[in-house]
Amino acid sequence: MTNPTPTHGTIMWTELMTRDLPKALEYYSAVCGWEYDLMPDPDTGGQYHIAKKDGQSVAGLMDMSAIENLSEVPPHWFTYIAVDDVDAAVEATKAAGGEIRRPPFDIPGIGRIAMIADPTGAALGLMTPAS
Structure with a gap:
């Protein structure tokens, strides 16, 4: 992540967990102007997409289909607090x-x-x- 380190109690990161990753990548690229870097996703064995805007990491996107125990969880944005x-x-x-x-x-x-x-x-x- 290239953003400054957040301080305790602030929002640090957000990620989209979806079952239609290609559609999500296309949507956020078109609407927000995001570009993506890839990194391995240890939970799914697939790729984790780091969304970037103006060279800054802004969010993560991942395919939740292969994650155990999430079959009934709808697609959603998940937030991390520092x-x-x-x-x-x-x-x-x-x-x-x-x-x-x-x-x-x-x-x-x-x-x-x-x-x-x-x-x-x-x-x-x-x-x-x-x-």
């Missing part, structure tokens, strides 16, 4: 009544991530960027 320490934020989430949907894991060169639901049930990601 935290100083994902592991501490996961513990704080538990203490505050949230749910851990995917425990912390690392993506080399990107950062440490956890998927959670807040106490209202809203899903989001917590992310500490790689140094």
Whole structure:
């Protein structure tokens, strides 16, 4: 990611999870002027598309078809909030009544991530960027 490192508590990243990736790529390119870089997607074995605008990374797009346990989840935008320490934020989430949907894991060169639901049930990601 080429954008400046977000501070704790700010929106860090957003990604589209869809079952029709070619249509989404075409749409956002036409409407937003996005261009795409590719990186391997460890969850699907496919490619993760980094959307760029004016040379800056703005979002990710991925095919959710191959991800286990998402067959009934509709296509959606998923948001990540920057935290100083994902592991501490996961513990704080538990203490505050949230749910851990995917425990912390690392993506080399990107950062440490956890998927959670807040106490209202809203899903989001917590992310500490790689140094």
